[in-house]
Amino acid sequence: MATLRDVAVAAGVSPATASRALSAPDTVSTARRHRVIEAAERLGYQPNRSAQALASGQSGHVGLVLPDLANPSFAAIAKGVQAQARGSRNSVLIADTDEDARAEREIVRDLQANVDGLVLCSPRMPEEQIRECAAAGPLVLVNREVEGLPSVTFDSAAGVTQALQHLRALGHRHVAYVGGPTSSWSDAHRRRALGSVDGVEVTDVGSHRPVHQGGVAAADLALETGATAVLCYNDLIALGVMSRLRARGVTVPDDISVVGFDDIGAASYVSPMLTTVAIPLTRAGHEATTMLEQLRSDGTDGHPVRLPVELVVRESTSPHASTAPLT
Amino acid sequence: MATLRDVAVAAGVSPATASRALSAPDTVSTARRHRVIEAAERLGYQPNRSAQALASGQSGHVGLVLPDLANPSFAAIAKGVQAQARGSRNSVLIADTDEDARAEREIVRDLQANVDGLVLCSPRMPEEQIRECAAAGPLVLVNREVEGLPSVTFDSAAGVTQALQHLRALGHRHVAYVGGPTSSWSDAHRRRALGSVDGVEVTDVGSHRPVHQGGVAAADLALETGATAVLCYNDLIALGVMSRLRARGVTVPDDISVVGFDDIGAASYVSPMLTTVAIPLTRAGHEATTMLEQLRSDGTDGHPVRLPVELVVRESTSPHASTAPLT
DNA sequence: GTGAAAGCGCTAACAA
């Protein structure tokens, strides 16, 4: 493997000049710069990142911590982070905490020691720990807000309102809400908007695991409330609710309407296709990474950013029977 | 940030001893080892990976190259790689090539210069390029075989056979096969088993994009063949086929049976639940990473490993009407 | 078993 020294020798310049020619081109005379670049290409020179990191104090790595890569929502965020990072010639060190809260703190510590900045997606880490992490290095939160720390979240309260308004417009007056993990920031945030629409009564049927199975468990509870529509913490739950409803002979949307959150791929694969609040996950990954880069350069503090969401009306919602428009 | 030097001073030993105490414990006397470890913990010492890498020539990073993180199958592989790598105190540098074949070669080159080994998941990179990559450093292929290179694949030919046998047992005699990308190794591998079951005629309806939309496009073609069942390259396609069939008023499984490949989450979320060939994606990630570690230590060549697959019968397949068992 | 010393490949003052 060719080193920078080799390139310098081949180009007939000092290592320092070679270094400059490659990483700060305009500080070097045109002629020499060309010679260096040419030599680098000819030798197939690849900079040694470890050496660069050691010498410059910048690893060129962005850390990404996620609860579960296999969850399509997190994977989408990862994709965004990845794309944006590569755009600025950074690479991504990824850590899946496997929903293990205990390991998480340690994983973050470990990672943080070796990256320039961290994108942290940890719905459940105690706020106090998050602050500790933030003190240890540049960090941007995704899908969670902590006072004073930079974050990228979704305006899902607005999403809840949109969903509720949509349901009201369809004649629904009583909606059941199937919540996500109690300790999650986004669930708390959504719950706050539950009373935001006049004329719609919302019954909370509690917290459920944000997976398909959580939805099947919640479906019976939702049915029991007598609500004519159910709004779910996420699509996985919504899909679970729909499965269970179908199994019990309840038809969606004729008997009951269902709304999800996230707009994962599966939402459009099922029948009826799921009406859901789409949240720009991949964009959040972009945004967080950009913010991280700014944090590091400008040294600014970074405001929380709240990305807009959008209700996507598909087939799982329809006019409530008893108030259906007469045709 | 405390350095190893700080730890050494605090423990009253030389940096060399401190280094040994931490990374080769049994080469140091018990007493000193304890002193060093204690000091390290007290100071919150975190080794600087870049320095370790530079000095030892080992980055402690495993590279992972994938076509698309947002694709649940690849995300599952990533999860496996990640878990296994952490188990051996390595971290994962991830690169999503975004299905961009041109960028891919460069991404790999770049990554390869800075990792100890690479897990490469690239269904479409030309074989010759793959060999180049393999020459540049330790590398394990996932879901693809190249003569002489270590790889982890799935015995999906056996999966095709299982699926076909299942369909034959249900009375199907004519099956349509909806293929994946022409240039993909796994599609070629599956196609080879299409004629493996006597009494079942398989009509190939061509290559399709391995996404939902690809399936909806293929559904009409499959129908046109007059086949009573359709076997798909993957679940996304199968789901697309089912959507389209439903839209055309064709009922699954009563009118036509559908079988997928992969067993992604969505396969169990839809109705009817998809019968599919489950492939151990996450395990493949584990396996590939383990293999990579062996490659590096033993220096062995690494045999190709072919993981078993399993047909999961759900609701999208049923006896063919005209030959249905009489009840 | 332990320490001193020499780098790993690069960047960043500082001089020239």
Next chain:
DNA sequence: TTGTTAGCGCTTTCAC
């Protein structure tokens, strides 16, 4: 603009 000189923090001979 360029070269010289020091390291970055760690591992690893090599003596002791």
